[in-house]
Structures are given as C-alpha cells and as structure tokens.
Amino acid sequence: MNRIVYLNGAWLEEADAKISIFDRGFLFADAIYEVTAVIGGKLIDYAGHAARLQHSTTELGIRCPLDPDALLAVHRDIVLRNAVDEGLIYLQISRGAADRDFAYPENTTPTLVLFTQAKPVLNNPRIKTGISIATLPDWRWERRDIKTVQLLYPSMAKMEAVNRGADDAWLVEDGFVTEGSAATAHIVTRDGTLVTRPLSNAILHGITRASIIDLARNAGIAVEERAFTVDEARAAAEAFITSATNFVLPVVRIDGQTIGDGVPGPISKRLRAAYIESRLASAI
Template identity: 75%
Template sequence: MSRTVYLNGEWLPEEDAKVSIFDRGFLFADAIYEVTGVVGGKLLEYEGHSARLQRSTKELGITCPLSPEALLEVHREIVRRNDLKEGLIYLQISRGTADRDFAYPVDPKPTLTLFTQAKPVLGNPKAKTGISVALLPDQRWARRDIKTVQLLYPSMAKMEAAAKGADDAWLVEDGFITEASAATAHIISKNGKLITRPLSHAILHGITRASVLDIAKEAGIDYEERAFTPGEAKDAAEAFITSATNFVLPVVAIDGQNVGDGKPGPLTLKMRQLYIEKKLANAI
C-alpha cells in the first residue's frame, strides 16, 4: 500500500514525490536528516530531535522552511495519514536545487521531505539475543556531530561487518572507539560503571545517548564520559548501543570474542527497560 509522504508543503503518494537531479542533497550530500521513533502512534523524544535538527541546520547554514511548531504538526499529520502505530519518521532537509557548483547558491529554497517506515521497535528480537560487532577503522569526515546524509562509509562498514559475520561495526580512530555505524557505543566495566565517549566533533550527539545518561543518574548508576579502547571493550562486563530505533540494544560479541558471558547483561537490560518506560510515558 502506497505511503503518503511530505514534500515541500505537499502531501503526495510516495510514487508521485519527485526531487530534482540538481538538488544539492543528491549532488553533494548537502543535506541533514533526523529519525524520530513512533510507538502507539506517538513521537518518542521529539524535543531532542527537533533541537538537534536546529543545531545541524545552523552549522550548515541551511534554513528550515517550517517553524518548530509547524514541523511538529507535520510529524503528527504524517503519523495520522499513514496510520503509523510503530516505526519511525525520516526527515531530510537539503540546501535545495541549483546548478552544480561547489560554492553554495545564494538564497536557495531548501528541499524538505518526510516519510514513514512501519517496523517493530519495541519488539526487536535482537534485544533478547544481543548483536555482534566487528571493529573497523573510522574513515568518515571530521564533523560527525552534524547529522548529515554523508552515510556512504557507514554503509560500507556495515556491509564489511556483515561479511565478517557480525551484525554491525564499531569504528576505531587513533586507538579509541568512536561509535557504531549508526549508533552510540557504550560499555559497562566489571565494577559496574557505564562508560561512553564524551561529546565532540568525533561523534554524533545522540538523543538516546543523552537520555540514557539521565536515566543512569536517576537510577544511581555510576557513569563516566571518556574514550575507551577496543581492548577495554572486549574486556568489559557488558556493552550496548543506543539510537532512536534501537533504544538500548545489547552487544554480546566484539570481533568474535564474547563480551562478558556472551549474553545480554543485566544492567543493559535494566537500562533498556527504564528507557522504554520513561520515553513511552513522555511520548507526544
């Protein structure tokens, strides 16, 4: 069944939504995106995604054509039009259409599009079994804190990880893990401390990451924001990733070596449950 998508102020069947070949998102990856989870027809952590979207547009000098209030209504409307109960909303803003030139065009009209994807996010089977990751070199650009659509290397890394028999990749730079291909990496030390890399240009400022640290503080779970090595990760008691669509997802093996006993750890599962309970209670 055809989805209804949003494109530059219009609601269209997905097969009728067209973007120019001169769009800078297509030619230069000159675009940013956000993904918002939906459960029970409500938006999860929308405020955080909206704030990060505004930060990303500011960093790239792209003007969002809608106010924050109007954009929220578009999110709610696309959920309604597609009768989306559980899944995600993908939003993308490019700088717009112009003849090909490395220099930004003057006063471009941004291209704004949103579409939905129905998928189980609460009942993810990997939450019970955990995932395995392969360690790969981080060869992305240096401004990973801006959520751009430059995702070719993360896609390549995910495919290389699959070829190695792993579910995902954890990326390594200068001897330290940065993040997963499309998620934040975390470990739990053998003394029960949650360790996650601090915010910088090296990683995306994850919305779920921030919520997990807030939950850890509320639950009295000790945590530390610092970089950690592949050796520390392999020797950890537990490991997990966080993202808008995975919530808190256990990592049970790194480069073929079990993390802990090779099963989802109790603290990871506790964090997942606390996250789901809190975010469902605050969904809009």
C-alpha cells in the same frame, strides 16, 4: 507499500513525489536528516531530535522551511495519514536545487522531505539475543556532530562487518572507539560503571545517549564520559548501542570475542526498560 509522504508543503503518494536532479542533497550530500521513533502513534524523544535538527541546519547554514510548531504538526500528521502505530519518521532537509557548483548557491529554496517506515521497535527480536560487532577504522570526516546524509562510509563499514559475520560495526580512531555505524557505543565495566565517549565533533550527539546517561545517573549507576579502547570493550562486563530506533540494544560479541556471559547483561536490560517506561510516559 503506498505511503503518503511530505514534500515541500505537499502530501503525495510516494510514487508521485519527485525531486530535482539538481538538488544539492543528491549532488553533494548537502543535506541533513533526523529519525524519530513512533510508538502507539506518538513521537519518542521528539524535543531532542528537534534541537539537534536546529544544530545541524545552523552549522550548515540551511534554513528549515517550517517553524517549530509547524514541523511538529507535520510529524503528527504524517503518523495519522499513514496509520503508523510503531516505526519511525525520517526527515531530510537539503539546501535545495541549483546549478552544480561547489560554492553554496544564494537564495535557494530548501527541500524538505518526510516519510514513515512501519517496523517493530519495542519487540526487536535481537533484544533477547544481542548483536555481534566487528571493529573497523573510522575514515569519516571530522564534523560528525552534524547529522548529514553523507553515509557512504558507515554503509561500507556495516557491509564489511556483515561480510565478517557480524551484525554491525564499531568505528575506531587512534585506538579508541568513536561510535557505531549508526549508533552510539557504550560499555559497562566489571565494577558496573557505564562508560561512553564524551561529546565532541568526533561523534554524533545521540539523543538516546543523553537520555540513557540521565536515566543511569538517576538509578545510581556510575557514569564516565570518556573514550575507551577496543581491548577495554572486549574485556567489559557488558556492551550495548543506543539509537532512536534501537533504544538500548545489547552487544554480546566484539570481533568474535564473547562479552561478559555472552548474553544481554542486567544493566543493559535495566536501562532499556527504564528508557521505554520514561519515554512512553513523555511521548507526544
């Protein structure tokens, strides 16, 4: 693989892209990130990701080096330079390089990085089978609405889930599911109601989550934004996750217990199809 990446205004081959060892993203995880899906060479749900990027940078007091128009242009350019038909764009902004100190340094130049990953997002083979989930305690910090790069615990949780024979983890706090290791958690009750946790600092404000809720309501599917327990999830008719690169991905087992009929359910499949159709129509 020999990708062209973007680093602080320069287009470089990935082997030539270098960042200071004093960068605060490296030393303190003092950085935020976004991931945007690409299908047919176009950006999916870009406006939502750009808005959440603005929220994250504002909350941490990090300045984005590019204005909105220039940032969009870089996203489009990196797709062309790497001939990405389907995959994702990863963006990361750190506070920049400074001598190591816990206090925020003044007048640093932010570090802005973008790179691509070519991978199937429409024809993920797990769509047909669904995935299995293991529940684990949520031991993260309490500002999960900020999309920071401090992802060590979600990585640990995912690996523990894999060690238990599951595909991924759902994190649990005070008996209630917060979210997945890298996705929003949803269930469908026996009466066909879509249930997902309400927005707060306890979860990332998922862009795909918001789109799916709108699509569900427009389709006449009842939606309840409330917390749900692990027992409620295990007893649900359906369960699924949403994220920028999984769209809607069914969950068929939780802690070894079969959900519904043990296959992707009709509402999950309906919402995935509706999401793909609507987002392809609005891709830029």
